[in-house]
Amino acid sequence: xxxxxxxxxxxxxxxxxxxxxxxxxxxxxxxxxxxxxxxxxxxxxxxxxxxxxxxxxxxxxxxxxxxxxxxxxxxxxxxxxxxxxxxxxxxxxxxxxxxxxxxxxxxxxxxxxxxxxxxxxxxxxxxxxxxxxxxxxxxxxxxxxxxxxxxxxxxxxxxxxxxxxxxxxxxxxxxxxxxxxxxxxxxxxxxxxxxxxxxxxxxxxxxxxxxxxxxxxxxxxxxxxxxxxxxxxxxxxxxxxxxxxxxxxxxxxxxxxxxxxxxxxxxxxxxxxxxxxxxxxxxxxxxxxxxxxxxxxxxxxxxxxxxxxxxxxxxxxxxxxxxxxxxxxxxxxxxxxxxxxxxxxxxxxxxxxxxxxxxxxxxxxxxxxxxxxxxxxxxxxxxxxxxxxxxxxxxxxxxxxxxxxxxxxxxxxxxxxxxxxxxxxxxxxxxxxxxxxxxxxxxxxxxxxxxxxxxx
Numbered sequence: 001x002x003x004x005x006x007x008x009x010x011x012x013x014x015x016x017x018x019x020x021x022x023x024x025x026x027x028x029x030x031x032x033x034x035x036x037x038x039x040x041x042x043x044x045x046x047x048x049x050x051x052x053x054x055x056x057x058x059x060x061x062x063x064x065x066x067x068x069x070x071x072x073x074x075x076x077x078x079x080x081x082x083x084x085x086x087x088x089x090x091x092x093x094x095x096x097x098x099x100x101x102x103x104x105x106x107x108x109x110x111x112x113x114x115x116x117x118x119x120x121x122x123x124x125x126x127x128x129x130x131x132x133x134x135x136x137x138x139x140x141x142x143x144x145x146x147x148x149x150x151x152x153x154x155x156x157x158x159x160x161x162x163x164x165x166x167x168x169x170x171x172x173x174x175x176x177x178x179x180x181x182x183x184x185x186x187x188x189x190x191x192x193x194x195x196x197x198x199x200x201x202x203x204x205x206x207x208x209x210x211x212x213x214x215x216x217x218x219x220x221x222x223x224x225x226x227x228x229x230x231x232x233x234x235x236x237x238x239x240x241x242x243x244x245x246x247x248x249x250x251x252x253x254x255x256x257x258x259x260x261x262x263x264x265x266x267x268x269x270x271x272x273x274x275x276x277x278x279x280x281x282x283x284x285x286x287x288x289x290x291x292x293x294x295x296x297x298x299x300x301x302x303x304x305x306x307x308x309x310x311x312x313x314x315x316x317x318x319x320x321x322x323x324x325x326x327x328x329x330x331x332x333x334x335x336x337x338x339x340x341x342x343x344x345x346x347x348x349x350x351x352x353x354x355x356x357x358x359x360x361x362x363x364x365x366x367x368x369x370x371x372x373x374x375x376x377x378x379x380x381x382x383x384x385x386x387x388x389x390x391x392x393x394x395x396x397x398x399x400x401x402x403x404x405x406x407x408x409x410x411x412x413x414x415x416x417x418x419x420x421x422x423x424x425x426x427x428x429x430x431x432x433x434x435x436x437x438x439x440x441x442x443x444x445x446x447x448x449x450x451x452x453x454x455x456x
Contacts, residue, residue: 004037004183005037006035006036006037007035007036008020008021008033008034008035008036009033009034009036009188009189009190010024010026010027010029010032010033010189011032011033011034011188011189012024012027012029012032013026013027013029013032013226014189014193014226014227014228015027017033020033020035021033034184034188034189036182036183036184036188036189036190037182037183037184037190070089070090070091070256071089071090072084072085072086072087072088072089072090073087073088073089073090073115073118073167073168073209074087074088075087075088075111075114075115076114076115077107077110077111077114077274078274078276079249079263079264079265079274079275080107080111080249080263082261082263083236083249083250083251083257083261083262083263084234084236084251084254084256084257085254085256085257085258085261086257088168088209089209089233089256090207090208090209091203091204091206091207091208091209092203092209092210092233092234092255092256093196093199093200093203093209093210093212093231093232093233093234094209094210094211094212094232094233094234094235094236095174095212095214095222095228095229095232095234095235095236096108096211096212096213096214096235096236096237096238097213097214097215097216097222097235097236097237097238098216098237098238098239099216099239100215102238102239102240102247103238103240103247103265103267103272104172104213104238105127105135105172105213106135106139106267106271106272107238107249107265107272108122108170108172108211108213109122109132109135109136109139110139110141110271110272111170111211112143112146112168112170113136113139113141113142113143113146114141114143115143115145115167115168116143116145117145117167118145118166118167118168119145119147119164119165119166119167119168120143120145120146120147120166120167120168120169120170121147121149121160121161121164121166121168121169121170122146122147122148122149122170122172123149123151123157123169123170123171123172124148124149124150124151124172125150125151125152125171125172125173125176125177126172126173126176127150127172128150129148129149129150132148132150133148138269138270138271139270139271140270141271147164147166152176152177152178152186153178153180154177154178154179154180154195154198154199155179155180157177158198158202161202166208167208168208168209168210168211169199169203169208169209169210169211170210170211170213171199171210171211171212171213172213173212173213173214173215174192174195174196174199174212174213174214174228175187175192175214175215177191177192177195178191178195179191179194179195179198181194181198182194182195192228193227193228193231196212196228196231196232197231199212200231200232212232214228222235229252229253232253233254233255233256234251234253234254234255234256234257235251235252235253235254236249236250236251236252237249237250237251237252240267240360244359244360245266245267245268246264246265246266246267246275246278246281246359246360246361247264247265247266247267247272248262248263248264248265248361249262249263249264249265250262250263258301258302260300260301260302261300261301261302261303262300262301262303264278266281278303278305278359279304279305279306279307279413279417280417281359282305282306282307282308282358282359282361283295283306283307283308283358283417289384289385289386289387290384291378291379291381291382291383291384291385292310292311292312292313292375292376292378292379293308293309293310293311293375293378293384293385294308294309294311294371294372294374294375294378294385294389294390294391295307295308295309295371295389295390295391295419296309296367296368296370296371296372296390296391296392297367297368297371297390297391297392297410297411297413297414297422298363298365298367298368299365299367299405299406299409299410300365304406304409304410304412304413305413306390306413306414306417306419307357307358307359307361307363307368308357308358308359309328309355309356309357309358309368309371309372309375310355310356310357310358310375311353311354311355311356311372311375311376311378311379312352312353312354312379313348313351313352313353313354313376313379313380314351314352315350315351315352316350316351316352317352321349321350321351321352321353322352322353322354323337323352323353324352324353324354324355325354325355325356326355326356326357327356327357327360327361327362327363328355328357328362328363328368328372329364332366332369333353333355333372335397336369336372336373336376336395337349337353337376339373339395339396339397339399339447340373340376340377340447342399343398343399343447343448344399344447344448344451346377346380348376348380351380353376355372355375355376365404366394366402366404367392367393367394367404367410368391369393369394369395370391370392370393370394370395370401370423370447370450371390371391371392373395373447374391374450374451374454377451385454386421386454388418388419388420388421389419389420389421389422389423389454390414390419390421390422390423391422391423391424391450392404392407392410392411392414392422392423392424393423393424393425393428393444394425395447399446399447399448400445400446400447401424401425401426401427401444401445401446401447401450402425402427403424403425403427403428404424404425404428407424407428410422411424411437411439411441412437414439415437415438415439419439420439420440421439421440421441421442422439422440422441422442423442423444423450423453423454424441424442424443424444425443425444425445426443426444426445428443429441429443
């Protein structure tokens, strides 16, 4: 009888070692190595095995390779199709992760119920088939071509796959799957890697796309070995705040499309609803103007958005003033406050500053700098910003307004939503010849010019 081979794996990053070590040389975490079976004796391995009849292709010349794109399957969820790059590619493996209760299973069930032309197999390792049926009734959606399988053993799952022959597979979740090829418990590095590799082999051999739902750790990263993200074709992150109704779908890796796209959903009791025009929802509507509120133009992927920045400046109660930011980088906020203090002469070093991006979204676009400074100054002086005014400019360390990319799309989106004026850098106007429309474009060079025209 052959000897069972074992190895030690880091439960944080998946690094492998022949012996136990205290500190992982890859992720530098302590006491994360656990002994797991590396290879079982011959004849004990089970699970999905690639067919030996499939021939391997030899090397080809570069100019002989066809550049025809793989056909895509439309999911009837426009936001999901756009983040994926135009639909689901045949034979692709897509990993979607997010916090508990964010809506991953709801989104995947809606996907399974909306595709009518193909057989869909929804494999659930965490819920029973009765629970999934109850959720489908709550969504008020049914699909005769949707099959539900409550199973965790990959051997049994692939047996049913060969009988049903679905056109798309959803696995919820990959951490709950158990492969007989690995002796460790469910959720360990070996089990996640082995189970995922079996689904990947099946997808590449049959051309059936597979969605894998994954958990995330308390640090916000996908649970399991980092190699799992390298194995799949696409990694989607479903994020949001449980206190808000908005959910954002991002692609952190996509072999078949761009990673800069963004999909926005609304969570309701009847499921997830797509947001076709998020700018109107991300801005509050008041009967009268309020101080500390300014609207900035940002771009997420190919989509221009108008977002509301809210600021509150108050006298510091304690010796050290507080700086708090929600949805915006706190280090960049400190830099902008330093520019406001040094270049414009506003004394706010002894005051508390709180900043919030409305809607619970996170913004990294430097074009929001000017709007954030205007909202801070508006709260400091307790004077509201003129209605119908928005901003789109980056602020430099010397107080100059720097140009931003795709200014035409930003101005067009502001005009579409009814804004009458937009403040931009004068260098954007000099370099762009396609700015037309009824909206008044005010070009400035320094932030002092903006404050003079805005607040007098």
